Amino acid sequence: MFTGIVEEVGRIREADYRGAARRLTIVANEILADIKKGDSIAVDGVCLTVEHFTDDTFTAQAVGETLSRSTLVHKSVGDVVNLERALRASARLGGHFVLGHVDGIAQIISIDDTHPGQWLTVQLPDHLTRFVVEKGSIALDGLSLTVARLNSTLVSVAIIPHTWQATTLQKKRIGDSINVEVDIMAKYVQKLLRPYEQASGMTLEKLSELGF
Numbered sequence: 001m002f003t004g005i006v007e008e009v010g011r012i013r014e015a016d017y018r019g020a021a022r023r024l025t026i027v028a029n030e031i032l033a034d035i036k037k038g039d040s041i042a043v044d045g046v047c048l049t050v051e052h053f054t055d056d057t058f059t060a061q062a063v064g065e066t067l068s069r070s071t072l073v074h075k076s077v078g079d080v081v082n083l084e085r086a087l088r089a090s091a092r093l094g095g096h097f098v099l100g101h102v103d104g105i106a107q108i109i110s111i112d113d114t115h116p117g118q119w120l121t122v123q124l125p126d127h128l129t130r131f132v133v134e135k136g137s138i139a140l141d142g143l144s145l146t147v148a149r150l151n152s153t154l155v156s157v158a159i160i161p162h163t164w165q166a167t168t169l170q171k172k173r174i175g176d177s178i179n180v181e182v183d184i185m186a187k188y189v190q191k192l193l194r195p196y197e198q199a200s201g202m203t204l205e206k207l208s209e210l211g212f
Contacts, residue, residue: 004095004144006082020064040086045142045179047100070102095144096137121156131182139181
């Protein structure tokens with residue numbers, strides 16, 4: 001489990017396929033201080049397991065299911081990625097609970113710097129919009145962000161200058177793809193409501209409209 005607070009930006013040194021899986025070797029610094037085999041590291045929001053490491057790199061594999069749901073399938077040597085170590089029980093929860101299980105890929109529609117900081121607007125896959133509410137949490141490429149505006153499938157987030165400069169967001173351009181993980185709490189609520197939706201007409205969207 002992660003918090004969506006990116007610790008550093010890494011760079012892909014090697015990327016090759018092993019059957020249906022993709023093996024990535026990533027150059028890093030801070031997160032390697034206490035690393036060991038079997039540790040979980042979020043790479044652009046995708047939870048991967050460390051298989052090997054050196055003084056300045058770690059290697060992990062992304063399997064077919066992960067590749068089908070995330071942008072890791074398109075990553076190339078030299079690309080930069082957001083990195084975060086798994087949450088420790090004693091650590092502060094600076095963002096929100098992020099599992100590292102990407103739900104889908106969004107497309108960047110606009111980047112607006114006329115506001116204080118940057119406003120990033122992405123278009124979500126239709127099936128994910130029901131799990132998103134204004135002022136709720138969403139993870140984009142592993143970053144815990146607050147939904148500032150929601151309009152159908154369009155989600156806008158406001159990003160402070162520090163976050164923009166300290167993550168891969170500064171490299172993003174309109175039309176780029178970005179990993180999305182919706183708030184796990186919304187998914188649990190949706191599952192609990194499902195048996196009652198037809199009988200009562202109550203849905204996650206209606207609860208949101210009522211302020212819940």
